[in-house]
Structure formats: structure tokens, C-alpha cells
Amino acid sequence: MTYSRPDEAGRFGQFGGAFAPETLMPALEELEAAFEDAWGDPEFHAELNDLRTRYVGRPTPTYHAKRLSDQLGLDLWLKREDLAHTGAHKINNTIGQGLLTKRMGKRRVIAETGAGQHGVATATACALLGLDCVVFMGEKDIERQALNVYRMKLLGAEVVSVSDGAGTLKDAVSAALRDWVATVEDTHYIIGSVVGPHPFPWIVREFQKVIGEELAADLDGAAGKPSPDVIVAPVGGGSNAMGVFYPFAGVEGVSLVGVEAAGFGIETGKHGASLGHGSPGVLHGSMTYMLQDEWGQVLEAHSISAGLDYPGVGPEHSYFKDAGLVDYVSVSDDEAVEAFHLLSETEGIIPALESSHGLAWIVREQAQLAGKTVVLNLSGRGDKDVQQIAGVDG
């Protein structure tokens, strides 16, 4: 990309900014200053890189899925974020923000979670760094992600059930922000995606872009290795996608495809396709594409995947969409479940339902992708979804 940070107002083009209560604004300014200071400090990078290597298990491999490649008639590679510690890319951000929390001298951390992956990754970072941890989670998500709820408790975190709204990710973010308004003086909010008021979208992208940087170094087109023609990633809030897209955005010869949740089908109105079928507005502190009614009330999203069940998206994705840097498409619950089975049976890898959305688009578009080198960001493993899929399959 030709830019690194958002502009002075925290904007990517017209998107982003900080629409937050005055009570929080000083903490957002403090966070921006703390991040700038840390990000320019070689010691911070040394500590982060050491944890990435020895604790998280980075770099994650890029795996050539040969059997599935043959079946689909294309060259499919998987960026194995499912192999990172705790089973998803979320740990990249929570380790980074956990170190920042300590640098700011705060002792308590709050977080929201949808699928539970960010909650687990935050609880993990807090256990590692000796921080108190409270995770807000919608009651519907607590039900469909019971395994991750128990993992968070094992890691010493307190899980708060949120019954507002539909009891999903949007409501958990709102509850975490309300808690933060009251506790901001001693608490840091480790937001889980490239969403929220400035500087969060920028900070989370910086911590996640390691995914794309590793991919570029691994599949560099040299010594018999291909380079990517198409990079595909699922988009809920959009942190795994931002992490893999950012280093490739605007690079000639690489197309980027973000896959949103079509849920029961776009025409039913029960979906999570904020970029594909939403409109610009302010959700959770930033200007971005979102699902809203004619009067600006936020609409409930729907997806079988708790991580994609969100009526907004990171503001930098909104910028990428309008700038034509990424194509945003969507696949339905049913297509995602089929892809979940396909990868499990063909490659021995059980993918997260979020990641299954990315694969489902590749399966659907296999004819136009024939012969191309396609990289799927396998953002997380599917252990957390096994019980839910067992229920779907009956």
C-alpha cells in the first residue's frame, strides 16, 4: 500500500474516524500515542517477535492442498492461521495489544467475542502477561460456542453474558464499550477486529499484517514456488482479511476477494453482508458500511458463523471497496457448511465456519479460477464448530 496510517482524523478516505463519547476520547488519544511509541521501539518489536516465534508458533505454514487442488482444477494453498496458538489469527492482535496494555500501566482488560476465538486469545494473552480479563459475549453465542466459553474460564477469564439485542457479536461490542466508558481509567479494551473508533482499526491491522507479510515471503514466485493470483479471506469485522490483504492491496497481478456471510440468502434480509448490501453509517465508533434501516437504526445480522454475524465491518475494508482494491462477495450458510465438510474429508483439516465461507466461494467459482494459484486464508480451526455442525447434520 502507498499509505501506512490513517490521516490525522483517523480516516481511510471518508471511512473511520472516532465517534465515541467524550469520556473515552482521552483514552483513545493515549492509546494512539502509546502505540506510536511502541511501534517505533525496537525493544517492543523484539519482545513481540520473540512471543510470535516461541509462543504463538509463527510463521504459520502455507500448505499446498494438492488433493483439493486436483478436485477443483486450480492450485490451492492454505495460509494456516488455524495452526497458530489457540487455533486462529486472533492471537496476533491480543499478544500485541496485551503488551501495549502493560506499557500503558493498565491492569485490567476487557474484550468482546463472537465465535469465542478472540475471547480465548485475549484470555490467553492475559494469562501470559498477568492481566485481569473480562470477556463480553452474546447469550446466543454462548450457547452455540460452549467449548470456547469453558476455555476462557480455564484461562482465568470472567465471561459476561450479554442478553441485549439478538445476543450476538454486535451486542457484545456495545456492552464492552459501555463497560469501558465506566472503567477507562484502569482498563484497556482489546477490541477483536479492525473495527471501532480510531486508532483501533489501524492498530489491529498493524498487528495482523504479519499474515500477509509471511505469505508474500513464502510464496514469492522464486525457486519453483508460485506467487498468488487470487487471495481469498472471510470478512466479518475483517481482521484476518485485513491482515492478509493489506500487504497485497494495489499489487499488480494479485486479486483480493473478501467473502461475507449471505446467511439464509441476501434476499431474505437475514445476512451479514455489510459491504455487499449495506450503506455507510456510524457503528461502534467508526464510519463504515453497515446494515441499517431507513432511519439509521442498526439492523441485526445473521450468519451460521458467529464470527461473521455482525452488521458492520472495519472502515479500511469500506475504503478498499470504494477504491476497487478488493472484491467483496458473499456465500450462504448452506454453502459454508458444504465447504466445511469438503475440506475435512479431502485434506484432513477441519476449518472454522468463518474460513469455510472463503472456501465455499472458491468452490462456487472454480471454473473462473481454473489453473490459477489461489490462496485461502484459513483463519481458524473448526473444533469450536463441531458441535454446531453435528446439530445441523442431525
Next chain:
Amino acid sequence: MFAESREAGRGVLLPFLTAGLPDPVASVELFKTMADAGADGFEIGIPYADPLMDGPVIMAAGHRAIAQGITLPDALGVAAAVRETTQTPVLAMTYVNPVLRSGVREFFAQAAERGINGVIIPDLPIDEAAPFSAAAAEEGVGMVAFAAPTTTDERLDAVLETEPAFVYAIAEVGVTGERDAASENIHALAARIRARSDVPVVFGVGISTPEQAAAASRHGDGVIVGTAVVRRVMESSTTVQAADALRMFVSELRSAIDG
């Protein structure tokens, strides 16, 4: 409003109530009851489903109003009727997204047309407020700016530079809701604002009892009492019951403030 109250040495009492409860017609009656009991003006909440600055009581009131079909134009209609019926100043409180959805200019034009005196947007910090303030000024509607106990001196200077209709001074670090103890921040925050400006200062957030209202209004120009008002309406099963509860509560607030 503030010139007269300063002249008289009297704190301004601004109750907050969500528009449209229990229904649009009875809603106006409840505001009338509070005006008769001594309210000087009102903050009228436009129902929003995802209110980041509000605690559970005001959030539930918004959800109930939305479930009853109260839309933005309905809420502005209630505000206009309250203005006409009570002949007191009326402030509309909304989150930022409905304003953007209406169009900033269009929203303030609508507000002006309905006689609304000022607009309060709790998720619009001064950093993002310029286009809103410009539209408000053109339409002759006041903009309210916030100062919190966490606001730095640098930010406080910038808040006051926007020349707001008044400063909404946040008494408690947290979302709206009732508190048992009196705020410990009011004195310090009031002193910091007064050292810089003569702008009217109204305290809100966590002011829920007559004693707290009286204490806070002594440090500024007045108080906004929200959750304690909304809760009385939410707990009432009839409009008559709600009106009785509000008449008694607002009278108590009035006497305490007038001391």
C-alpha cells in the same frame, strides 16, 4: 433560559425522557406534567437501539419505544408538541447515525422547523463535530458539547472553543444510570470549566436524587436528570400512574434545587 436563571440565582432543572412513551400522545402529557411541577425545559430522547452512552434503563426505554413503532419523525413530532404545549426550551438527544442517515443539513432543518432549541449527540466528540455545528448554526439550533472528568486540559480548551449552547458536564465516569453516592468529580470539573469560560454548565449522568441534583446545581447552571425519570415511567403500568410519579419526583427535585 440561563440568563434568567443566573439573574434569579436559581438552578435549571432539565428532566430527560425518551420520546413516545407510553405512546406519542400520552408522552406529551408526561412532559406537560413535569413542566407544571417545575421543570425548566427538557432533554427529549430520540429512541435508538444501540445507545453506547446509556445504561440499561434508558436503553430499555428506547427499545420499548422502537417496538411501539416510534420513528425519528415521530420523536421530533413529540419534541415539537412539547415545545408548543409547555413553552419551555426543548433539546433533542440522538446518536450520530440517525442524523447521518437523515442527512446532517436535513436533520437540523427539521429540528429548526419543529422549534427544537438544541441538539445533544453523545457519540459526537468535538473532533468530528464541525459539519454538525455548521449545519446547526445555519439553522439557528444550538449544539451542546460534552466535558467529562477524564477530559484533558487540552481537550477542554478545544471543547470551549466550539462555543456550545451549554456544556454538558458528565458527573460520573460511566454510562447513564442512577448512583447511590454523590459524584466526587463535580467540584473539580466545574472549577476547571469556570477557570476558562463563562459558558453555561449543566451536570448530567448519575444525578438521580433531589440531594444530588441540589449539590450539582450549586456548582453549575443546572442539572439533567434522566434515568431516575425514565425508570419511574417504565415502572408505571398506566399513564396516570406515570404522571403521578413524575409530578411528585420533579416537585422534589425542584424544591431541593431551590433549597
